Amino acid sequence: MFRSTLSWFLKNPAYAQADLDLYEFFKGQGANVVNEAADFAGTNGCYLYKGRDVETHKKVSLKDQILVIAPHEGLVSSDVWLACRKKLLSNPAFPSGRKAKNTWLAGKIKCGRCGTSLSFNATAGDIHYFRCRRRADNGKCEGCGTLQTHKVEDSVYSQMVERLREFQTVTGGNYTKTNPKLTALNVELAKVDAEIGNIIDNLTSANTVTMSYVNDKMVELDAKRQSLLKAIADMTAEAVSPEKLERISGYLQDWDNTSFEERQYVADGLIYSVKATSEKLSVEWKF
Numbered sequence: 001m002f003r004s005t006l007s008w009f010l011k012n013p014a015y016a017q018a019d020l021d022l023y024e025f026f027k028g029q030g031a032n033v034v035n036e037a038a039d040f041a042g043t044n045g046c047y048l049y050k051g052r053d054v055e056t057h058k059k060v061s062l063k064d065q066i067l068v069i070a071p072h073e074g075l076v077s078s079d080v081w082l083a084c085r086k087k088l089l090s091n092p093a094f095p096s097g098r099k100a101k102n103t104w105l106a107g108k109i110k111c112g113r114c115g116t117s118l119s120f121n122a123t124a125g126d127i128h129y130f131r132c133r134r135r136a137d138n139g140k141c142e143g144c145g146t147l148q149t150h151k152v153e154d155s156v157y158s159q160m161v162e163r164l165r166e167f168q169t170v171t172g173g174n175y176t177k178t179n180p181k182l183t184a185l186n187v188e189l190a191k192v193d194a195e196i197g198n199i200i201d202n203l204t205s206a207n208t209v210t211m212s213y214v215n216d217k218m219v220e221l222d223a224k225r226q227s228l229l230k231a232i233a234d235m236t237a238e239a240v241s242p243e244k245l246e247r248i249s250g251y252l253q254d255w256d257n258t259s260f261e262e263r264q265y266v267a268d269g270l271i272y273s274v275k276a277t278s279e280k281l282s283v284e285w286k287f
Contacts, residue, residue: 010088013067016081017074018046020186021268025082028107030063037190041183045074082268086261103130103149104263105156105274112277114141114200120149130276134200145278152276159283160270161252167287168245182235189228196221229272229284236287244269 016022019042026033031048049066102120103109109118111132118130128149135143199214199221251258251266258266272284 010081010084013048013081014045014070014072015075016045017042017076017078018044018069019078020183020190021082022046022078023190024107025085026062026067031065031067034066034068037194038187039069040187042078043073045070045072083261083265086264087259103153104260104267105153106264108267108271109152109274109276111135111141111144112275112280112282113144115196115275116141116200118144118147118276144276147276147278152274152281155281156267156271156274156283157252157255160266163270163283163285164245164249164252168249182232185228185232185235189225189232192221192225192228196225232272233285233287240269240287 013022013026018040020037020040023033023037023040026048035046047068047070048062049068106120107117109130110116111118111134114132114134116132116134119133119136121129121131123129130144130147130149130152132141132143134141196218199218248266248269251262255263270286272286275282275284
């Protein structure tokens with residue numbers, strides 16, 4: 001098989017079983033996802049279109065490309081497809097000695113004050129920072145403070161090691177097949193996060209009268225979100241296979257020699273999101 005043909009297969013989500021992990025990946029990469037999160041049930045494949053305004057050289061970035069659920073069933077698990085896709089994304093046409101400029105926490109790291117995704121801020125030197133997108137866009141957040149990327153990553157790594165150790169000690173690696181209720185809970189959580197995101201996006205147009213309603217609504221949604229996260233964590237703990245636990249554990253034990261895409265795999269397996277400020281860092285776990 002020609003390399004170009006193999007590359008096309010690996011980048012084409014038509015063969016992937018479109019579940020919520022796939023949905024979160026494309027949303028995090030900036031793609032326009034046509035279907036609701038509830039449609040990503042892990043059975044059908046999906047089509048990815050470049051769209052009229054997307055530059056033809058977008059082999060790495062998925063920004064502004066269009067994703068839609070396909071009528072046929074997918075053949076490859078999202079776990080396998082995403083591992084291949086992320087490896088391709090982390091290997092653009094850079095010189096072999098050049099380090100990647102992004103972070104394995106991409107899509108998971110959030111501002112601890114407003115909940116908006118943090119962007120990776122490259123600098124001229126070796127030290128890089130996270131910054132709040134909302135503060136940068138409209139100044140409506142006081143910001144997350146000074147967050148050096150490598151320090152945040154080191155802290156999250158330490159917490160992942162401890163979390164996995166506690167999980168293996170408590171559960172002993174017990175495993176059952178995925179509960180269908182887990183998918184429903186994840187879909188509900190995606191809806192709540194989308195509603196919170198919409199409120200945050202529209203805060204610039206809120207006046208004094210509507211702010212009271214907004215605050216009450218955010219408290220209500222946050223309470224619902226925390227309840228869903230706990231239920232998801234409890235169910236996910238019973239649905240993690242011993243093979244996946246062993247793979248994650250192996251990567252954590254040899255972290256210095258673990259590739260960028262392998263670190264993403266570990267983060268995807270353990271973490272739902274990370275909320276950070278210069279004073280506090282908290283991790284929302286998948287189990």
